[in-house]
Amino acid sequence: MMSEPSILTRDAQPGRDDVLLRVSDLAVHYPTYQGVFGRQAGAIRALDGVNLEVRRGQTLGLVGESGCGKSTTGRAILRLCDITGGRIVFDGEDITHLEGNKLRRIRPRMQMIFQDPQECLNPRMTVGSIVAEPLNEHGALKVKEKERRIRELLDSVGLNPRLANRYPHEFSGGQRQRIGIARALALNPDFIVCDEPIAALDVSIQAQVVNLLKDFQEQFSLTYLFISHDLSMVRHLCDDVAVMYLGKVMELGPRALIYKDPMHPYTKALLSAVPVPDPGVERARNRIVLAGDVPSPANPPSGCRFRTRCPVAFDRCASDQPAWRKVSGDRWVACHRAE
């Protein structure tokens, strides 16, 4: 369906790599229906050609505006929504079409931390039973061992284990996010999707949670996919950065290079839109202000998806889809101007 060369073509020996997760041309379309007989009228192309790779023990930051498919990418990788096309290779195993018991076997290795700690914790369950749920589902621990594990988990995220019998509403936002982290860690996963884990928290609490995530990464050699719209936090936390726009990854590369020398015009605009907490810098800088809004994913523009807002678009952008190309080393970009 996609004409771009697959990211897999660049090295064809899966066994040896340090890449834990490789996603190529991933597509998720939601059909839309019309009329009394519910004919399929079209599709919302939530993801349409996502290429990513996450290296072992590292953090990939996934940034973009709301509605560009960041969260859908995270959910699709964990096989939480139906996949229309493409491939997801996790630790050398193609998990795109796994089902039943096989899928269930890999679930404990991939976990998720959600955005809103208020929404993702069942208000009728105690904190202890929330953290115990993955252990009940996938673990084979005895009652005593399980209790010890819960205490250990709560303690490691900085909550008093004696609070295990309380309910989520008795905790503050930052503490609830810690409960969510404890639950994600319960099964000793390899890979965690962090879906905007700090967006709902206050500035002074954000730093606490980010430090906690960093500590666990070192301690358990975790691999993170860190979804965020906060570009300065991504810069702080991530090793690699992927920039998404309207269901496609526009640019992928090591953090330092992406921030220092962005190649895609969208990355440039996104970086220049981030306010800097320094009045001198703010006055001196020259912003690239993008005109207009993100187009609808039900009817994306022809050619390059960014061309309707792109300050440097030319006629070829409307006719050809820019290929997903390797520019140098670890850098990938999809733009005609970068050729």
Next chain:
Amino acid sequence: MQVSDLRIVFRTRGTTIHAVNGISFELQPGELLGVVGESGSGKSVTMMSLMKLLPSPPAEILSGRVRLGCRDLLSLDPSEMRKVRGGEVGFIFQDPMTSLNPVLTVGYQLKEPLRKHFGLSRGEARKRAIELFSLVGIPSPHDRMNDYPHRFSGGMRQRVMIAIALACEPNVLIADEPTTALDVTIQAQILELVKKLRQEIGMSIIWITHDLGVVAGIADRVMVMYGGLIVECAPVDDLYANPRHPYTRALMETLPRPDQAGQERLKSVVGQPPHLTAFPTSCPFAPRCPHVFDRCLVEKPPLMPVQEGHEAACWWDVTEQRPRDDV
């Protein structure tokens, strides 16, 4: 506009929340005052109370005066207050999704203040409304007049809100986290728009936010709030170059620095924000403050000048690294 000794409490079953605990500030003509603080610091409650928009009960204004021109807004009766709201003072709310009426066209919502406050006829109001739409950068304003809010994107809705707030040429505009719900690229559009409008219209603006980056870009003066009190107030350059209150310093330090990305741990403020169940008699930041000493726990520091135009509410002198002895 001048606010003095404002105190607001919320009375709920059994508990009283002291949301705003005696704050005073001034807004100069043509100035953009940034108000920064975490959620629960009382920044929105303060600004809502200036317009008497807080439902009472549970909110109760215990004391304070809000002078606009030569009147005290808090003592006005409801009909006079309605003339001030939208007329002399415009208000932009945080969430453009919920602050427009979904069953009325945006044109109607924009024309309403023009007809009520200025007594314009339908035709005149429509003409002015179209002018306002093009002023805030809504494309093809003629056609969009008759659209309902759901047909607009978040950024466009916020532009509609700005147009409504500006409709009656207010002297003061209060913007409560106007860009928080928007994406960074749309936020950049709105910030550019506000900068442009300030040059053209020249009104005073109170800009409430929790984003220190946004404030750095647009404000003239910044007020930092914590636990229902103003802890620091200074011109923008001075505040960022030389923050004097430990809370302000902590806030700045928790932000990730671009130059030391990656390896460093972020500095974090230990502990949680205060609960505000009682009127503070000591410094509200004391439990989380790295410089706390005995005086902080028994006496609440007032806002004291530390430098020309720069005030901080702290007993500790950060430049000398010792308690202040002059007060």
